[in-house]
Each structure stands twice: as C-alpha cells, then as structure tokens.
Amino acid sequence: MSAVRLGIVGCGIAMRELHYPALSELRDLFSVVGVTSRTRESAETCAALFGTESYAYDELLRRVEAVDIAVPTHLNRGLIEKALDAGVHVICEKPIAESAETGEKIVEIAERAEPVLYIAENYxxxxxxxxxxxxxxxxxxxxxxxxxxxxxxxxxxxxxxxxxxxxxxxxxxxxxxxxxxxxxxxxxxxxxxxxxxxxxxxxxxxxxxxxxxxxxxxxxxxxxxxxxxxxxxxxxxxxxxxxxxxxxxxxxxxxxxxxxxxxxxxxxxxxDTYKRELIDFYEVLKGKKNSLGSPEEALKxxxxxxxxxxxxxxx
Amino acid sequence: MSAVRLGIVGCGIAMRELHYPALSELRDLFSVVGVTSRTRESAETCAALFGTESYAYDELLRRVEAVDIAVPTHLNRGLIEKALDAGVHVICEKPIAESAETGEKIVEIAERAEPVLYIAENYxxxxxxxxxxxxxxxxxxxxxxxxxxxxxxxxxxxxxxxxxxxxxxxxxxxxxxxxxxxxxxxxxxxxxxxxxxxxxxxxxxxxxxxxxxxxxxxxxxxxxxxxxxxxxxxxxxxxxxxxxxxxxxxxxxxxxxxxxxxxxxxxxxxxDTYKRELIDFYEVLKGKKNSLGSPEEALKxxxxxxxxxxxxxxx
Structure with missing residues (x-):
C-alpha cells in the first residue's frame, strides 16, 4: 500500500510535540507534502520541521489526499468543511468543535461527505x-x-x-x-x-x-x-x-x-497513542471500519x- | 457539680454499643435512673444493662432531668416534644429527623422550649x-x-x-x-x-x-x-x-x-466521640454555650x- 499524501494544518503544540514525532515514525504510511498555518512565521517553522513547503490552504488541498488538522478548536469546522468539499480526507484533533451545536453540524457535514473525517481522540x-x-x-x-x-x-x-x-x-x-x-x-x-x-x-x-x-x-x-x-x-x-x-x-x-x-x-x-491513531486513520482510509475516530463519538x-x-x- | 438524673430512651444498637459504654465511664456526670423502650423485651434488656428499672415514657419523664434518645429517626419528634414539654432536657441521636420539614418543626419546638435540645452528632x-x-x-x-x-x-x-x-x-x-x-x-x-x-x-x-x-x-x-x-x-x-x-x-x-x-x-x-458528646451535653446543661449539639446545625x-x-x- 502506498503512503498517503498528507498536508499539515496548524503548527501549534499538538502538531509539533504530539503529531510530528508520530508522523516521523510513520513515513511508510504518510508522506507529508506540504503545510499551512495562519502566520507566515508559523508556516515557515512548520515547513522546516517537516522538511517541506508551506502553501495557502486551498493550494494545499489541491496537493494532498488527506490533511492533519491541529488548530484552535473554533477553527475546526471551517477547515474540515473545506477539505471534505475538496475531496480530501481529514484527521482532526479533539475536541471536535467549540460547542455541541457546531459539533452536530460537523457530524452532518461528514455524513454527507465522501471523504473520511476522523477525530483524533488519543484516549x-x-x-x-x-x-x-x-x-x-x-x-x-x-x-x-x-x-x-x-x-x-x-x-x-x-x-x-x-x-x-x-x-x-x-x-x-x-x-x-x-x-x-x-x-x-x-x-x-x-x-x-x-x-x-x-x-x-x-x-x-x-x-x-x-x-x-x-x-x-x-x-x-x-x-x-x-x-x-x-x-x-x-x-x-x-x-x-x-x-x-x-x-x-x-x-x-x-x-x-x-x-x-x-x-x-x-x-x-x-x-504512543498519537502514533496509534494515525495508523488507525491510515487503515480507515484503506477501508477498515471502526468507530475510534468517529465524529459522532467525539461529539458525545x-x-x-x-x-x-x-x-x-x-x- | 452533681450528676444529672438521666433516662434512657430506646435500646437499639446505638444505645447499647455507643452510648452505654460512654455512659458507663461518665457516672460522675450522669446517673441513669430509668429506661424506656417500645417492647417489654427491649425495656427489660435495657434495664438490666443499665442496672435500673424500666418505665413508661411519661413516668420516666417525671423521674429525670434529662433523657438520652436513640430510637428510629421518625420517632424523634414526638419523643423530643414530649420531653421538652415536661421540662426535661434532651440529648438525641442524629439525624435530627426523618425529613427537613420535621427537622424544622423540631428546631422551632426547641427554640420555644426552656430545656436544652442537644443533637448528638459525634462527628x-x-x-x-x-x-x-x-x-x-x-x-x-x-x-x-x-x-x-x-x-x-x-x-x-x-x-x-x-x-x-x-x-x-x-x-x-x-x-x-x-x-x-x-x-x-x-x-x-x-x-x-x-x-x-x-x-x-x-x-x-x-x-x-x-x-x-x-x-x-x-x-x-x-x-x-x-x-x-x-x-x-x-x-x-x-x-x-x-x-x-x-x-x-x-x-x-x-x-x-x-x-x-x-x-x-x-x-x-x-x-471516643460518644463520650465527648455526652460530656459536652453535660457542660451545656451546666451553662456552657456552644453549637456542637445545636439542632440548627443538625438540620443543616x-x-x-x-x-x-x-x-x-x-x-
């Protein structure tokens, strides 16, 4: 099975300290092909960390099969929706949203969408x-x-x-x-x-x-x-x-x-449950069924x- | 100071195992002069235990300065009221009553009464x-x-x-x-x-x-x-x-x-907090002020x- 072309969204603590080390060990599963972040400085730091280029989000979405989102929680919905609309799979840090109301909308969006939305709840x-x-x-x-x-x-x-x-x-x-x-x-x-x-x-x-x-x-x-x-x-x-x-x-x-x-x-x-959730996300993309990353569970x-x-x- | 003439009301576990041992060590403070209990058998057991006679409650109240009540909680109110009306001080096992409503009535009764009502909350x-x-x-x-x-x-x-x-x-x-x-x-x-x-x-x-x-x-x-x-x-x-x-x-x-x-x-x-509460009750009868036995506290x-x-x- 080939590595999934992955885009990195956000470069805060969760991405740098939790996802990056896990992704470094999973190069057979995920090939990081670009990053995006809100500020130029953060985008450059992130690109250097992952040894890749930074792009605007729209551009990143055109280049990848999946994105790994770890951003301030209230930004989840917009970024998730855009990715799914672009036919890109998503793994997104918990909590699913800033409120249950927004969380419900995300669940609806994910149900209608063809790509996978996987919420990364490492517990x-x-x-x-x-x-x-x-x-x-x-x-x-x-x-x-x-x-x-x-x-x-x-x-x-x-x-x-x-x-x-x-x-x-x-x-x-x-x-x-x-x-x-x-x-x-x-x-x-x-x-x-x-x-x-x-x-x-x-x-x-x-x-x-x-x-x-x-x-x-x-x-x-x-x-x-x-x-x-x-x-x-x-x-x-x-x-x-x-x-x-x-x-x-x-x-x-x-x-x-x-x-x-x-x-x-x-x-x-x-x-290393950050590694485990990324492996699970990969397997779900390859057709495995499970509920560990289910948006409904994260919403509950x-x-x-x-x-x-x-x-x-x-x- | 002379020992308080005490009547025992009830002869269940609390009286036999908690109050009796304490009273046995406090003969200078309390002189048990009679007991009462709902059944003849229990009254006889209790009289034998304390080395005294059993009486009907009305009769007991005429013979004592204070009663120690340890009975099923829902019987507290009637027994307390009768004692206070008869001018007899009361120490009564917690909880003060079977409900806050009855507890409030007991507090009112105690406020109007001349004798002391002391709720025995050993904690x-x-x-x-x-x-x-x-x-x-x-x-x-x-x-x-x-x-x-x-x-x-x-x-x-x-x-x-x-x-x-x-x-x-x-x-x-x-x-x-x-x-x-x-x-x-x-x-x-x-x-x-x-x-x-x-x-x-x-x-x-x-x-x-x-x-x-x-x-x-x-x-x-x-x-x-x-x-x-x-x-x-x-x-x-x-x-x-x-x-x-x-x-x-x-x-x-x-x-x-x-x-x-x-x-x-x-x-x-x-x-031995059972002993301590009885000593405190004695001191309150002799004029000490404190809230450890206060019905209001027990009600709270x-x-x-x-x-x-x-x-x-x-x-």
Missing part, C-alpha cells in the same frame, strides 16, 4: 480502556465510577500560554479541551452518559475560563459516578469502577482488579462537558 | 475536623473537596438488619442516616453548603432504599466538590481539600498537609442530604 486508542471494558464483568455489576484529574497548570505552563486557550471560544475552556479525554475514557469503559450535573469554578484567573469542576454523572446503564477535574489544583488522578463483587482501577498503563481480598494487575505498558464526549458546564450556569 | 466532636478548619489557611485558598465513603454493608451486617432501617421512613435511608455525618464533617472544615446536585442509586436491594450516591456540592464560600457514598460497595474513605497552595487530607485521627513538596502530619489519635446537615436525594429524583 480511545489506549489498550487499557478497551481491556478494562472487556474485564468489567470481573467486578460483578459495575455500579460507581470515581474519576479524578488534577493537572495543575502553572502560569508559565505551555498550554496555559496559548493565546486561543487564554481567551477560549470553546465551551468551558480547559474543561472541554482536556475534559473530552476524560469523558472518552469513561465512555469506553462504562458506556454512554445519560445525564450530568455539575458546578464549575475558576481557581486561576490566568486560564481564561473555568478551570475546575465537580460533576455527577448518570450513565445510560444506571451506573452513577463523580468526575472531579481541575487544571488549577494539585491532586491525584484516579479512575476507579466499583462493582458488586470488586473494584477496578484503571490508568493508561494498567488495569488492576481487586476482589475477594486479592489483586490482579494487567500491565499494558507505555503506548463534548456534549457531556457542555451539559456539565451549562448545568453549572443554570439555577 | 462534630472529632478534634481532627476542628484542627483541619484551623489549619485550612495553610493550603492557600481552599477550592475543591473530595469526600468519599464506601461502607459496604453485607446482608448480615448489624445495621442492615434493623427493621426500621430496612423499611426506612427517613429520607434516602442510609444516605441520610449515615450521610449527615459526612455533611457535618465537610461543613466543619469548609463551611456551609449552598447547593447540591446528585444521582442516587440502589446497589443492594436489601438495604431498603437508596444506598449509593454521587453528589456535587457548591459551598457558600464558592468552594466546589464531589461527595461519593455507598453502603453497598467497597472502596476507600477519603476527605481531601485542595487549595491554591497545597492539599489537606483529613481523617478522624489525623490531618496531613502537603505543600511545597513536603508533608506535615498532625496526629490526633483515637477519640440533613437538608443537604434531602436536597441531594430530591435532586436525584427530579428530572
């Missing part, structure tokens, strides 16, 4: 979550989820300094930018979310929007749980599912099952965060 | 919670509370077997019976709760009502947090407050402060659980 590519789902019956009936993410962003943290993140047009700021990962992980393991209620707050003014949230979740299957998240406070990450016969702790590298007084650990180890992740943020703002 | 007597409150400024601005209680009740657990607990007339069953303790602890450390949203569920049918809840809290001072509780699942207890400069972990025996990469533990050790604890349960039942 959906961790083996640990798939493994946890597979082993869930080991803890009897799953009943409760505890999920905590505390990722304190100092004022000089790289993501905190990004202009579009400091004045976010995407709902809830970091709560959706980072939060879709958490929802994706929970949905993979325990299923879809039916309802969510939350309180959101601002701990660090410099993050531009909400940075902290306490949310209660009701899943479609009747499981309930609490999701605690902060980008302004220190704490520990936890993903635990408690069932009638035991408990499961899940992280990106392992699944631990405790029951009957014993513990069983299934180690997965380190995984975003809708949970949007409902949470809105519930916090309502009386 | 308010743990030094650790007062110490945590005092040291809270050590973690900068407190911003987030994580509170979890997983107390799996097997079918043959003593509390699970109590008739009035299996068919609870008190709101949310175990969620209020046990939950007022958790709310008391959180309120002592971080302050009053402004709003709560929750999902409640039933994991073990044999507990008679809800046994599991995921709740999100907004405190009056803007702090938010998640409260996870189950009487049907295994898990770990946690009480953590995260602030802008560090974190605090609190349990009944210690307060641990983590900040600047270091940890400082303030150990309190084991405490209950109202949080009631709002949580109701929010779960509403659309």
């Amino acid at each position: 959906r590519h961790y083996t640990a979550y798939a493994k946890a789902r597979e082993l869930l019956k080991e803890i009897g009936e799953p009943e409760f989820v505890l999920y905590s993410r505390f990722q304190n962003m100092e004022k000089d943290a790289k993501y905190a300094g990004t202009g579009w993140r400091k004045e976010p047009k995407h709902i809830g700021g970091f709560l959706s930018d980072g939060g879709v990962h958490d929802v994706a992980a929970m949905r993979m393991v325990v299923g879809d979310v039916k309802r969510v209620k939350a309180f959101a707050s601002i701990v660090r003014g410099y993050l531009g929007s909400y940075d902290t949230m306490a949310a209660s979740l009701l899943f479609e299957n009747g499981i309930i749980g609490n999701y605690s998240v902060s980008y302004g406070l220190y704490g520990e990450d936890l993903f635990m599912v408690s069932g009638t016969e035991g408990r499961m702790r899940i992280d990106k590298k392992a699944v631990r099952i405790e029951k009957n007084g014993g513990e069983n650990e299934i180690r997965i180890g380190e995984e 992740d975003l809708m949970v965060i949007e409902e949470a943020v809105k519930s916090s703002e309502c009386a | 308010r007597h743990y030094t650790a919670y007062a110490k945590a409150r005092e040291l809270l400024k050590e973690i900068g601005e407190p911003e987030f509370v994580l509170y979890s209680r997983f107390q799996n009740m097997e079918k043959d657990a003593k509390y699970a077997g109590t008739g009035w607990r299996k068919e609870p007339k008190h709101i949310g069953g175990f969620l209020s019976d046990g939950g007022v303790h958790d709310v008391a602890a959180m309120r002592m450390v971080v302050g009053d709760v402004k709003r709560v949203k929750a999902f409640a569920s039933i994991v073990r049918g044999y507990l008679g009502s809800y046994d599991t809840m995921a709740a999100s809290l907004l405190f009056e001072n803007g702090i938010i947090g998640n409260y996870s509780v189950s009487y049907g699942l295994y898990g770990e207890d946690l009480f953590m407050v995260s602030g802008t400069e560090g974190r605090m972990r609190i349990d009944k025996k210690a307060v641990r402060i983590e900040k600047n990469g270091g940890e400082n533990e303030i150990r309190i050790g084991e405490e 604890d209950l109202m949080v659980i009631e709002e949580a349960v109701k929010s779960s039942e509403c659309a």
Whole structure:
C-alpha cells in the first residue's frame, strides 16, 4: 500500500510535540507534502520541521489526499468543511468543535461527505480502556465510577500560554479541551452518559475560563459516578469502577482488579497513542471500519462537558 | 457539680454499643435512673444493662432531668416534644429527623422550649475536623473537596438488619442516616453548603432504599466538590481539600498537609466521640454555650442530604 499524501494544518503544540514525532515514525504510511498555518512565521517553522513547503490552504488541498488538522478548536469546522468539499480526507484533533451545536453540524457535514473525517481522540486508542471494558464483568455489576484529574497548570505552563486557550471560544475552556479525554475514557469503559450535573469554578484567573469542576454523572446503564477535574489544583488522578463483587482501577498503563481480598494487575505498558491513531486513520482510509475516530463519538464526549458546564450556569 | 438524673430512651444498637459504654465511664456526670423502650423485651434488656428499672415514657419523664434518645429517626419528634414539654432536657441521636420539614418543626419546638435540645452528632466532636478548619489557611485558598465513603454493608451486617432501617421512613435511608455525618464533617472544615446536585442509586436491594450516591456540592464560600457514598460497595474513605497552595487530607485521627513538596502530619489519635458528646451535653446543661449539639446545625446537615436525594429524583 502506498503512503498517503498528507498536508499539515496548524503548527501549534499538538502538531509539533504530539503529531510530528508520530508522523516521523510513520513515513511508510504518510508522506507529508506540504503545510499551512495562519502566520507566515508559523508556516515557515512548520515547513522546516517537516522538511517541506508551506502553501495557502486551498493550494494545499489541491496537493494532498488527506490533511492533519491541529488548530484552535473554533477553527475546526471551517477547515474540515473545506477539505471534505475538496475531496480530501481529514484527521482532526479533539475536541471536535467549540460547542455541541457546531459539533452536530460537523457530524452532518461528514455524513454527507465522501471523504473520511476522523477525530483524533488519543484516549480511545489506549489498550487499557478497551481491556478494562472487556474485564468489567470481573467486578460483578459495575455500579460507581470515581474519576479524578488534577493537572495543575502553572502560569508559565505551555498550554496555559496559548493565546486561543487564554481567551477560549470553546465551551468551558480547559474543561472541554482536556475534559473530552476524560469523558472518552469513561465512555469506553462504562458506556454512554445519560445525564450530568455539575458546578464549575475558576481557581486561576490566568486560564481564561473555568478551570475546575465537580460533576455527577448518570450513565445510560444506571451506573452513577463523580468526575472531579481541575487544571488549577494539585491532586491525584484516579479512575476507579466499583462493582458488586470488586473494584477496578484503571490508568493508561494498567488495569488492576481487586476482589475477594486479592489483586490482579494487567500491565499494558507505555503506548504512543498519537502514533496509534494515525495508523488507525491510515487503515480507515484503506477501508477498515471502526468507530475510534468517529465524529459522532467525539461529539458525545463534548456534549457531556457542555451539559456539565451549562448545568453549572443554570439555577 | 452533681450528676444529672438521666433516662434512657430506646435500646437499639446505638444505645447499647455507643452510648452505654460512654455512659458507663461518665457516672460522675450522669446517673441513669430509668429506661424506656417500645417492647417489654427491649425495656427489660435495657434495664438490666443499665442496672435500673424500666418505665413508661411519661413516668420516666417525671423521674429525670434529662433523657438520652436513640430510637428510629421518625420517632424523634414526638419523643423530643414530649420531653421538652415536661421540662426535661434532651440529648438525641442524629439525624435530627426523618425529613427537613420535621427537622424544622423540631428546631422551632426547641427554640420555644426552656430545656436544652442537644443533637448528638459525634462527628462534630472529632478534634481532627476542628484542627483541619484551623489549619485550612495553610493550603492557600481552599477550592475543591473530595469526600468519599464506601461502607459496604453485607446482608448480615448489624445495621442492615434493623427493621426500621430496612423499611426506612427517613429520607434516602442510609444516605441520610449515615450521610449527615459526612455533611457535618465537610461543613466543619469548609463551611456551609449552598447547593447540591446528585444521582442516587440502589446497589443492594436489601438495604431498603437508596444506598449509593454521587453528589456535587457548591459551598457558600464558592468552594466546589464531589461527595461519593455507598453502603453497598467497597472502596476507600477519603476527605481531601485542595487549595491554591497545597492539599489537606483529613481523617478522624489525623490531618496531613502537603505543600511545597513536603508533608506535615498532625496526629490526633483515637477519640471516643460518644463520650465527648455526652460530656459536652453535660457542660451545656451546666451553662456552657456552644453549637456542637445545636439542632440548627443538625438540620443543616440533613437538608443537604434531602436536597441531594430530591435532586436525584427530579428530572
């Protein structure tokens, strides 16, 4: 199978630090033939990084079979639509959009389009979550989820300094930018979310929007749980599912099952999920069917965060 | 000071296993002069235990200065009112009532009455919670509370077997019976709760009502947090407050402060809070002012659980 002629769209942190290293190892699958970015400086940096030329977006679209988009979230829709209209496949960084409303439009556009739209949610590519789902019956009936993410962003943290993140047009700021990962992980393991209620707050003014949230979740299957998240406070990450016969702790590298007084650990180890999602995108382009990059799934992740943020703002 | 002539009302688990051992050590403060209980058998057991006689409630009230009430929660109001009307002081087990509505009536009755009504919420007597409150400024601005209680009740657990607990007339069953303790602890450390949203569920049918809840809290001072509780699942207890400069972990025996990469533990050790609340009640009868046994405080604890349960039942 021949390498896909790929165009790079955007040259921010995600592209430089997450996609570029993965693409460097996947030259058999993707041949980067051009880049585009909003500023000349960024376009030149990016072209130099990938060892290729920079083009205006329209021109880039004429030269490629697929684009890899990693731009400020509120720009996704316009760029996705243009690519699909031009017959170009798209892999685009999560979150799918700045709001569920726009996300729904993107899903509609993708459904009508011939080319593939693949949303890059790297959490959906961790083996640990798939493994946890597979082993869930080991803890009897799953009943409760505890999920905590505390990722304190100092004022000089790289993501905190990004202009579009400091004045976010995407709902809830970091709560959706980072939060879709958490929802994706929970949905993979325990299923879809039916309802969510939350309180959101601002701990660090410099993050531009909400940075902290306490949310209660009701899943479609009747499981309930609490999701605690902060980008302004220190704490520990936890993903635990408690069932009638035991408990499961899940992280990106392992699944631990405790029951009957014993513990069983299934180690997965380190995984490059940016590489995995690009490989999966390639295989989907070659005809493989799967839902890991499905825009509908990405929209479901975003809708949970949007409902949470809105519930916090309502009386 | 002379010992208070005390009547015992009810002879269930709380009286036999929690109050009796404490009263046995406090003979200088309380002289048990009679008991009453709903059944002849229980009254006889109780009289034998305390080495005294059993009486009808009216008769008991004529013989004592104070009563210690530990009965099914929905019976509190009638017994409290009768005692206060008879000029008898009352110490009564938490929760104050089976519903916030009845709790409010009890508060009104107590306000009008000359004798003292003291609600025995033993969690308010743990030094650790007062110490945590005092040291809270050590973690900068407190911003987030994580509170979890997983107390799996097997079918043959003593509390699970109590008739009035299996068919609870008190709101949310175990969620209020046990939950007022958790709310008391959180309120002592971080302050009053402004709003709560929750999902409640039933994991073990044999507990008679809800046994599991995921709740999100907004405190009056803007702090938010998640409260996870189950009487049907295994898990770990946690009480953590995260602030802008560090974190605090609190349990009944210690307060641990983590900040600047270091940890400082303030150990309190084991405490008999049943004894402490009885000593406090005695001192209040002798004129000391404090709010540890205040019916208003007990009502606030209950109202949080009631709002949580109701929010779960509403659309």
